[in-house]
Amino acid sequence: MAPPEPAPSPEPAAPPPDSTRTGPGRLLIAVYALFALSASARAGVQIATNFGHAPVAYSLSAFAAVVYLLATVTLTAGSPTARRIAVLSCSVELAGVLAVGTWSLADPATFPDATVWSGYGSGYGFVPLVLPIFGLLWLRRWSRRARARQT
Amino acid sequence: MNGAVPTAIIVVGLALAGYALLMTALNRRTGLGLLAVLGVLEILLLVLVGIIVARLVGGGRPAGLATLIGYLIAMPFVPLAAGLWGAMERSRWGPAVIAVAGLAAAVLMVRLHEIWPVIRV
Numbered sequence: 001m002a003p004p005e006p007a008p009s010p011e012p013a014a015p016p017p018d019s020t021r022t023g024p025g026r027l028l029i030a031v032y033a034l035f036a037l038s039a040s041a042r043a044g045v046q047i048a049t050n051f052g053h054a055p056v057a058y059s060l061s062a063f064a065a066v067v068y069l070l071a072t073v074t075l076t077a078g079s080p081t082a083r084r085i086a087v088l089s090c091s092v093e094l095a096g097v098l099a100v101g102t103w104s105l106a107d108p109a110t111f112p113d114a115t116v117w118s119g120y121g122s123g124y125g126f127v128p129l130v131l132p133i134f135g136l137l138w139l140r141r142w143s144r145r146a147r148a149r150q151t
Numbered sequence: 152m153n154g155a156v157p158t159a160i161i162v163v164g165l166a167l168a169g170y171a172l173l174m175t176a177l178n179r180r181t182g183l184g185l186l187a188v189l190g191v192l193e194i195l196l197l198v199l200v201g202i203i204v205a206r207l208v209g210g211g212r213p214a215g216l217a218t219l220i221g222y223l224i225a226m227p228f229v230p231l232a233a234g235l236w237g238a239m240e241r242s243r244w245g246p247a248v249i250a251v252a253g254l255a256a257a258v259l260m261v262r263l264h265e266i267w268p269v270i271r272v
Contacts, residue, residue: 026240027247
């Protein structure tokens with residue numbers, strides 16, 4: 001059971017969205033889907049054609065692609081279990097972009113070719129850095145709402 | 152290759168993104184105007200796919216052929232998917248989805264030029 005907490009602040013006048021895939025979630029999922037598509041296509045081509053050139057970078061690209069796919073699917077599903085997996089994948093994504101971003105700057109030799117997360121996602125307009133933060137904020141709103149409904 | 156079509160896609164894509172984000176800011180739903188511009192973008196992308204396929208048939212080969220073919224397949228689905236996904240949303244966030252498609256189309260043109268420099272912008 002959730003611990004007792006003060007009454008939730010009143011919702012804004014607009015009717016609240018009824019799922020993680022509606023309202024702002026619609027935009028979030030669109031961007032996630034775009035990244036899932038481009039990251040998996042890019043990783044697939046890199047690994048199939050020239051894996052030996054940059055094995056670390058290409059493996060990380062593939063890992064990023066899986067994380068984006070998982071986030072897209074779980075945010076769209078929106079059930080409590082799916083939301084938990086979505087929190088996990090957004091967290092892994094945030095940790096990944098910070099770790100790989102730092103690693104790619106500290107040790108450029110390991111990254112002869114870029115990944116989605118190189119330079120904190122600078123090749124993609126830093127969207128990879130911002131996206132998991134918005135994802136986690138959006139999911140936090142949902143876990144709060146679920147907790148408020150329980151008490 | 153004449154760069155008119157990619158350039159038109161960038162202009163229409165960015166204009167669509169601006170128009171859509173304005174609708175989001177004004178708290179409007181997806182309207183016919185937005186869908187019409189999205190349709191124009193779709194037609195332009197299909198024309199570009201035709202131009203590039205003709206060039207490939209004519210014997211041109213970029214270094215990253217696999218990537219280019221991936222782009223050719225994925226490109227026409229961007230406005231289509233955004234239109235469906237955005238039209239399902241009866242709030243200001245529908246236009247926001249369409250804005251993503253406009254920006255993505257513009258970015259795609261820059262990437263296409265990197266993959267195959269004969270595709271000029």
